Amino acid sequence: xxxxxxxxxxxxxxxxxxxxxxxxxxxxxxxxxxxxxxxxxxxxxxxxxxxxxxxxxxxxxxxxxxxxxxxxxxxxxxxxxxxxxxxxxxxxxxxxxxxxxxxxxxxxxxxxxxxxxxxxxxxxxxxxxxxxxxxxxxxxxxxxxxxxxxxxxxxxxxxxxxxxxxxxxxxxxxxxxxxxxxxxxxxxxxxxxxxxxxxxxxxxxxxxxxxxxxxxxxxxxxxxxxxxxxxxxxxxxxxxxxxxxxxxxxxxxxxxxxxxxxxxxxxxxxxxxxxxxxxxxxxxxxxxxxxxxxxxxxxxxxxxxxxxxxxxxxxxxxxxxxxxxxxxxxxxxxxxxxxxxxxxxxxxxxxxxxxxxxxxxxxxxxxxxxxxxxxxxxxxxxxxxxxxxxxxxxxxxxxxxxxxxxxxxxxxxxxxxxxxxxxxxxxxxxxxxxxxxxxxxxxxxxxxxxxxxxxxxxxxxxxxxxxxxxxxxxxxxxxxxxxxxxxxxxxxxxxxxxxxxxxxxxxxxxxxxxxxxxxx
Numbered sequence: 428x429x430x431x432x433x434x435x436x437x438x439x440x441x442x443x444x445x446x447x448x449x450x451x452x453x454x455x456x457x458x459x460x461x462x463x464x465x466x467x468x469x470x471x472x473x474x475x476x477x478x479x480x481x482x483x484x485x486x487x488x489x490x491x492x493x494x495x496x497x498x499x500x501x502x503x504x505x506x507x508x509x510x511x512x513x514x515x516x517x518x519x520x521x522x523x524x525x526x527x528x529x530x531x532x533x534x535x536x537x538x539x540x541x542x543x544x545x546x547x548x549x550x551x552x553x554x555x556x557x558x559x560x561x562x563x564x565x566x567x568x569x570x571x572x573x574x575x576x577x578x579x580x581x582x583x584x585x586x587x588x589x590x591x592x593x594x595x596x597x598x599x600x601x602x603x604x605x606x607x608x609x610x611x612x613x614x615x616x617x618x619x620x621x622x623x624x625x626x627x628x629x630x631x632x633x634x635x636x637x638x639x640x641x642x643x644x645x646x647x648x649x650x651x652x653x654x655x656x657x658x659x660x661x662x663x664x665x666x667x668x669x670x671x672x673x674x675x676x677x678x679x680x681x682x683x684x685x686x687x688x689x690x691x692x693x694x695x696x697x698x699x700x701x702x703x704x705x706x707x708x709x710x711x712x713x714x715x716x717x718x719x720x721x722x723x724x725x726x727x728x729x730x731x732x733x734x735x736x737x738x739x740x741x742x743x744x745x746x747x748x749x750x751x752x753x754x755x756x757x758x759x760x761x762x763x764x765x766x767x768x769x770x771x772x773x774x775x776x777x778x779x780x781x782x783x784x785x786x787x788x789x790x791x792x793x794x795x796x797x798x799x800x801x802x803x804x805x806x807x808x809x810x811x812x813x814x815x816x817x818x819x820x821x822x823x824x825x826x827x828x829x830x831x832x833x834x835x836x837x838x839x840x841x842x843x844x845x846x847x848x849x850x851x852x853x854x855x856x857x858x859x860x861x862x863x864x865x866x867x868x869x870x871x872x873x874x875x876x877x878x879x880x881x882x883x884x885x886x887x888x889x890x891x892x893x894x895x896x897x898x899x900x901x902x903x904x905x906x907x908x909x910x911x912x913x914x915x916x917x918x919x920x921x922x923x924x925x926x927x928x929x930x931x932x933x934x935x936x937x938x939x940x941x942x943x944x945x946x947x
Contacts, residue, residue, distance in 0.1 A: 676691065736863065
């Protein structure tokens with residue numbers, strides 16, 4: 428397999444501006460992650476304690492179709508938008524509106540299909556009249572993603588934090604709690620629809636303030652289809668990445684009852700929180716990489732990928748330790764019936780850490796080796812599917828409990844994404860002529876030290892299970908961060924935690940509207 432990048436390495440490396448952009452984006456994303464975590468936990472508690480695993484299983488199936496439709500509707504433009512703007516002399520706002528038209532067309536087609544076939548989403552259930560309108564929210568999710576990507580191109584990551592880490596999770600948490608007494612059957616679906624609509628509003632306001640109205644813009648079919656054709660490989664890469672993370676849930680729908688799916692979905696939701704660290708870096712990493720590629724600075728691209736790769740790998744490894752070692756206590760918090768998903772939780776958290784290197788490398792591969800990147804993803808997705816079924820059937824033949832069988836797809840995910848990270852980092856390193864892996868040996872000492880501390884807390888009697896979470900998790904985090912910061916961190920890593928003089932605050936100020944400094 429060969430490819431031509433069209434770029435020659437240079438010795439310039441990263442510019443100060445790009446490092447500052449990545450560091451500022453990293454600070455914003457760390458704060459955004461904490462905010463997302465705080466906002467997401469109430470929803471998981473409400474969903475687990477009030478609605479239960481059976482309702483969660485039905486909800487997870489319906490949302491699965493909406494999520495994949497919304498992803499496909501963006502047509503890779505979350506990452507392709509930066510390149511489209513760089514390659515055109517037209518006003519930025521007009522290019523963004525071309526992208527919004529593409530998303531609207533794709534969303535309309537997907538919504539129409541799902542509206543005509545509600546049984547596909549609800550698996551022969553009896554959806555309410557309001558639940559049947561769930562596909563109508565697809566366009567809200569797609570438009571919000573594109574508008575936030577447009578804002579990130581102008582280095583406004585704060586808008587993403589506000590919409591995705593504050594508005595969306597708090598809306599679904601509050602709505603799920605308030606709707607349960609009124610609609611215990613479809614309250615989760617309605618809460619999800621409200622959260623997507625709220626996130627769209629939180630995206631539109633800063634977008635209009637930054638880009639304004641599309642003056643002089645006209646719909647041009649030829650230009651629209653050219654945009655679709657150009658972004659098809661990016662759309663394929665997004666779909667494959669999504670499929671890698673969600674094919675396990677699809678397999679569970681085929682093999683197990685809704686209750687088992689609901690337990691696994693809860694474990695997946697807990698584990699997916701660390702994954703937001705990587706996806707939230709996409710909008711800021713994409714423009715930086717395209718800028719370096721535009722001037723032929725492949726050494727700079729390698730350095731950027733390596734830097735962000737270390738940040739994400741270090742963070743997700745720490746979160747995997749904090750979530751998997753006291754796994755039973757974590758799952759028991761959302762409901763005793765969810766403890767059966769502890770094994771799945773552990774492997775899903777490990778998978779998030781294992782996938783980080785490959786995911787960051789893909790941020791560069793989608794620009795310089797699109798077809799090859801898609802080919803690698805397709806091959807590994809097929810491997811994951813085959814391995815998932817093989818593990819389930821093997822455990823059924825042995826006679827292992829259903830809870831262990833349901834963890835089979837999580838094990839397959841961990842193995843698959845780990846191998847994918849090795850393949851993609853090796854391939855990208857060869858293309859750029861420089862190392863791109865973010866792994867550093869002192870991380871191993873941090874893992875061993877934190878793991879030893881965490882294991883000690885699991886030996887406490889059952890009546891002290893609360894101590895695993897209240898004391899054990901902070902202790903694991905403290906030891907891990909101390910060793911990491913003392914022996915693995917470099918000056919550019921420490922810059923992540925130093926706000927420069929005059930830097931715009933990363934967090935929305937209470938009483939101010941998102942993305943602005945004007946009081947509401």
